[in-house]
Amino acid sequence: MSSTEKHIVLAENLTVGYTPKVVSEKIDFQLNQGDLCAIVGVNGVGKSTLLRTLAGLQPKLSGSIQINDSNLESYASSKLAKELSVVLTEQPASKNLTVQELIALGRQPYTNWIGTLNEEDKKQVQESLTSFLLEDLQYSRCHELSDGQLQRVLIARAMAQNTPLILLDEPTTHLDLYHKVQILKLLQELAHRKQKTIMFTTHEIDLAIQLCDKILILDGAENPFGAPCELIEQKHFERLFPAEMVLFDAKTGSFKVNK
Template identity: 75%
Template sequence: MAKTEKNILSIANLSIGYGNKSVANNIDFDLEAGMLCGVVGINGIGKSTLLRTLGRFQPKLGGAISLNGQSLEKYGSNALSKVLSVVLTEQPASKNLTVQELIALGRQPYTNWLGTLTQTDKQQIEASLDAFLLNELRNSKCHELSDGQLQRVLVARAMAQDTSLILLDEPTTHLDLYHKVQILKMLQRLAHERQKTILFTTHEIDLAIQLCDRILILDGKEHPFGDPCELIEQKHFDRLFPSEMVQFDAKTGSFKVSK
């Protein structure tokens, strides 16, 4: 895909891993504003490693990462927190906070040293509470919430941070099907209505195919990227798992157990 000024995130020839150990190489893709992108692949293929590298929690081994046309390495910490927000699988250390207080932490990059909330900050917090159906829970302690409710709070905090790029690691883990769909549809709406670029890792390939604008398949070789329908036509999902155990049905866009 050609690089344009519209691209929020541009990845070129990226290599990821730990120390001298490479996990995946030659990753190339670009994302424009308003796109929801899922990262899929088998366990251990590098999905979380990619997300942590893009979030600058660990260094890349090679290649280039550009955010809003600027190299990721050139951002200072405060400047980066205004363009990039991250929701990882680790539980927050501050679960004794109320829902509203935890979401308000998303405004830290913009507040003064006293942490004083301006009218703009308060509006962003209210918009996040509304968007993720959290108004009735605003005064609840986070440790009182279900897994699905807490996940909505963490994504709402990222929304309140008001960054152009949002990264999420397995946002639907431990949720039932209804709440998996709820979270992903909320992310889709956040991307499309507020023109956010959202990249998330997931094992829910069937749901990603239905809801994502783009999918990146980490396969240890080519790492195909594109529109879900194009990836289906090119049979990339057929090669994701050993066919003797699981087969991809292109007609339904889902995986079926081989009998």
């Protein structure tokens, strides 16, 4: 990474949790423009809490988060909506929205007081539909979609919001292997082709190792962060799960059951 590249997210000595309970502490990482980064770790270690904190949906406990060289807290919510977009595990409240309507809601930070879409907004919505292979589904309602399709719609909405940073909470849960790979490849393409910084939590460590530029391992102690191969060399994945149950194969970059 050259030093001319912009830091989109910078977290230093960050502690997240729900006052007064600390869920995860000593988190340090920095992401540049166009980085695809996975947050991995065992259940309950604070992946989602970290993501929600980065998204400004809950306050941090201590440390600092910088988004585009300004403190996260210094952004007004309308300003922040142009810096980062989110895809959450929760389903949209109304599943009666059509795909096109839902994606168009991503344009809200840019539209006027009543939400009229201008040419630029329509272009962005169309681009999102195309990028996430949703053109045939654009008039379907969300309750008619499969899990994989709905997930693509939610990510397309985040893309339509056109922010430098996109945060996703477990975008591949409930999906079969094919759709997991499909989602992650679409994310990779979005990051590299459109120069978006994308951070997502996942349990698919094998896939993350193959596709991501950076990985943040939340292990409840030192929380290592780096490129997948560096982390493999430093044997961080071996320590993620108890060795009597799961073994990490450094050659293939995958986990095996310890028989």
